[in-house]
Amino acid sequence: MPENMSISVNVNGQSQVPPGFRFHPTEEELLQYYLRKKVSYEKIDLDVIRDVDLNKLEPWDIQERCKIGTTPQNDWYFFSHKDKKYPTGTRTNRATAAGFWKATGRDKVIYSNGKRIGMRKTLVFYKGRAPHGQKSDWIMHEYRLDDNTSDTNIVPNVMGDGAQEEGWVVCRIFKKKNHLKTLDCPLTSSIITGESGRRSHNMFDDDEGALEQILQQMGRSCKEENEVNYSNNNNGRFSLSSNFNNNNGGDHSSSINYNDRFLKLPSLESPKSTSLENNHNNIDTNNNVYHPMIPEMEGSFTTVHHMDGSNGGRLANWAALDRLVASQLNGQTESSRQLACFSTDPTSSSMMVYGTNDVVQDLQMPTLRSSSSSTSTSTHRAAFVSPHAQDYNSSEIDLWTFARSASSLLSSSSEPLCHVSNTSV
Amino acid sequence: MGDSEHQRNVNLPPGFRFYPSDEELVVHFLQRKASLLPCHPDVIPDLDLFPYDPWDLHGKALGEGNQWYYFSRRTQNRVTHNGYWKAMGMEEPIVTSSNGKIVGVKKYFIFFMGESPSGMKTNWVMQEYRLSDSSSSSSSSSSSRSSKRKSKTDYCKWVICRVYERDDDDNDGGTELSCLDEVFLSLDDLDEISLPN
Numbered sequence: 001m002p003e004n005m006s007i008s009v010n011v012n013g014q015s016q017v018p019p020g021f022r023f024h025p026t027e028e029e030l031l032q033y034y035l036r037k038k039v040s041y042e043k044i045d046l047d048v049i050r051d052v053d054l055n056k057l058e059p060w061d062i063q064e065r066c067k068i069g070t071t072p073q074n075d076w077y078f079f080s081h082k083d084k085k086y087p088t089g090t091r092t093n094r095a096t097a098a099g100f101w102k103a104t105g106r107d108k109v110i111y112s113n114g115k116r117i118g119m120r121k122t123l124v125f126y127k128g129r130a131p132h133g134q135k136s137d138w139i140m141h142e143y144r145l146d147d148n149t150s151d152t153n154i155v156p157n158v159m160g161d162g163a164q165e166e167g168w169v170v171c172r173i174f175k176k177k178n179h180l181k182t183l184d185c186p187l188t189s190s191i192i193t194g195e196s197g198r199r200s201h202n203m204f205d206d207d208e209g210a211l212e213q214i215l216q217q218m219g220r221s222c223k224e225e226n227e228v229n230y231s232n233n234n235n236g237r238f239s240l241s242s243n244f245n246n247n248n249g250g251d252h253s254s255s256i257n258y259n260d261r262f263l264k265l266p267s268l269e270s271p272k273s274t275s276l277e278n279n280h281n282n283i284d285t286n287n288n289v290y291h292p293m294i295p296e297m298e299g300s301f302t303t304v305h306h307m308d309g310s311n312g313g314r315l316a317n318w319a320a321l322d323r324l325v326a327s328q329l330n331g332q333t334e335s336s337r338q339l340a341c342f343s344t345d346p347t348s349s350s351m352m353v354y355g356t357n358d359v360v361q362d363l364q365m366p367t368l369r370s371s372s373s374s375t376s377t378s379t380h381r382a383a384f385v386s387p388h389a390q391d392y393n394s395s396e397i398d399l400w401t402f403a404r405s406a407s408s409l410l411s412s413s414s415e416p417l418c419h420v421s422n423t424s425v
Numbered sequence: 426m427g428d429s430e431h432q433r434n435v436n437l438p439p440g441f442r443f444y445p446s447d448e449e450l451v452v453h454f455l456q457r458k459a460s461l462l463p464c465h466p467d468v469i470p471d472l473d474l475f476p477y478d479p480w481d482l483h484g485k486a487l488g489e490g491n492q493w494y495y496f497s498r499r500t501q502n503r504v505t506h507n508g509y510w511k512a513m514g515m516e517e518p519i520v521t522s523s524n525g526k527i528v529g530v531k532k533y534f535i536f537f538m539g540e541s542p543s544g545m546k547t548n549w550v551m552q553e554y555r556l557s558d559s560s561s562s563s564s565s566s567s568s569s570r571s572s573k574r575k576s577k578t579d580y581c582k583w584v585i586c587r588v589y590e591r592d593d594d595d596n597d598g599g600t601e602l603s604c605l606d607e608v609f610l611s612l613d614d615l616d617e618i619s620l621p622n
């Protein structure tokens with residue numbers, strides 16, 4: 001390749017990167033080409049990825065140091081050698097003068113041709129010192145090679161990355177977009193402006209980025225929800241998870257079929273607030289509501305509904321959800337629907353609630369009426385449980401566990417349950 | 426990755442791709458084309474009018490990932506062999522990052538199979554970039570304030586089309602946070618959540 005390279009790339013020097021071209025490697029390229037060469041001390045033809053001492057450089061310094069040419073960049077790449085630990089443990093020390101990098105979420109497995117080649121860790125930069133740091137918009141993806149690429153059955157140990165705490169990693173940093181894509185998402189502005197957003201969806205028929213919007217909203221709702229409920233005690237568990245059919249057909253209409261099989265959550269009496277009333281306007285309660293009978297159980301309820309039938313496919317990736325949302329946003333389908341998927345968990349009820357239409361913005365956790373007179377016991381606390389999931393593509397996505405105590409549930413009400421009253425707890 | 430046919434004169438290390446910004450498409454390619462200046466590098470082919478179905482662009486247009494780029498002419502007739510492109514009714518101004526000047530307009534189309542107006546909608550999307558000084562665009566409200574300036578260049582003539590099939594499973598290679606990451610992130614605000622790191 002080098003000999004017939006007609007355009008050279010000179011990092012931090014004169015840019016020879018032709019207009020329109022960017023360093024935009026796939027995760028596979030990062031791991032298989034760049035990091036693999038790095039760890040084996042092979043020469044990399046062009047020094048596009050520099051070494052960075054993560055403890056010495058702030059994200060905004062990295063941004064300067066890791067420029068490629070002069071074209072505007074949205075992300076920056078560097079190699080980092082993990083060798084420093086916090087004195088108190090085995091975790092990598094990623095503190096800088098101004099702040100620290102903190103891992104978030106769960107490491108994602110990176111595959112190449114179906115073979116596992118490495119892992120990706122997501123970190124967020126916090127300004128200040130733990131535990132009082134202030135979260136910034138700087139995100140880092142840290143990629144490490146899998147030493148055991150031949151063995152696909154390796155189960156990462158519970159201790160996390162203790163074994164991978166040494167050596168070279170390749171990192172990408174970027175700033176989280178708060179209002180998300182503007183480049184290719186014509187909806188962004190209309191979404192942000194609110195009221196007219198829904199109509200815009202139908203008009204423009206372009207749902208790119210919409211899911212992200214929705215999820216951001218969702219995250220916000222959850223957060224609010226949790227904040228509301230946080231101070232309360234809780235006993236039982238109430239976990240959220242989802243099982244989706246993964247329908248690989250790109251056909252929107254096929255995803256519509258999901259809805260018929262999705263459970264509507266049983267509507268449980270919940271105190272109504274005014275905002276709740278408003279939200280209800282968005283919900284078509286006559287829309288094939290399926291009300292499961294919910295057995296009365298001590299401390300939990302178990303409602304089982306397997307979404308995936310014969311094909312056994314579950315949500316293989318978010319694209320399936322994306323399609324689903326897209327079908328909703330396109331608006332030709334009937335009025336609002338909700339998805340509520342239940343999965344089995346012997347100790348808790350698992351569900352995921354998606355209002356896939358405009359209701360999404362109002363996604364909130366259900367309040368289940370507790371037969372005990374004190375409503376303060378019916379509260380939730382969020383914690384991650386995802387015992388099975390190695391990565392986001394695994395069969396189940398357990399988003400939240402909500403602990404609650406519900407000694408009985410009303411099972412015969414006819415209102416779809418997708419709202420919780422913030423006022424009751 | 427992608428089609429190398431039209432990138433044969435651009436030989437870059439792994440990881441470099443044609444990912445132009447809107448501004449680059451307009452300033453580096455469309456303006457130069459319209460001004461009859463050579464494009465450096467000359468990677469976007471000229472497919473003239475609109476004969477090709479989107480799935481036929483492979484090998485003809487510049488392909489990168491799941492996107493295809495080509496030059497075309499401005500026309501009202503966007504009929505292809507097996508369908509037609511229908512405007513989605515929205516336009517987006519393209520502004521320069523340096524001074525916010527409107528240099529172009531991006532218009533969205535959706536591909537329909539069959540004959541207008543009874544065609545069947547597909548997932549194929551086209552973004553058509555044109556220069557903003559076209560006098561015929563005076564009806565478009567969003568860019569009206571820049572339409573005063575007259576130019577000798579034949580701005581009406583050329584457009585750049587970017588075609589892609591939306592709904593593709595790929596995200597953009599991880600430069601954005603995944604949806605679940607977003608959820609995790611927002612939940613991180615709750616300090617009490619204990620996560621295995």
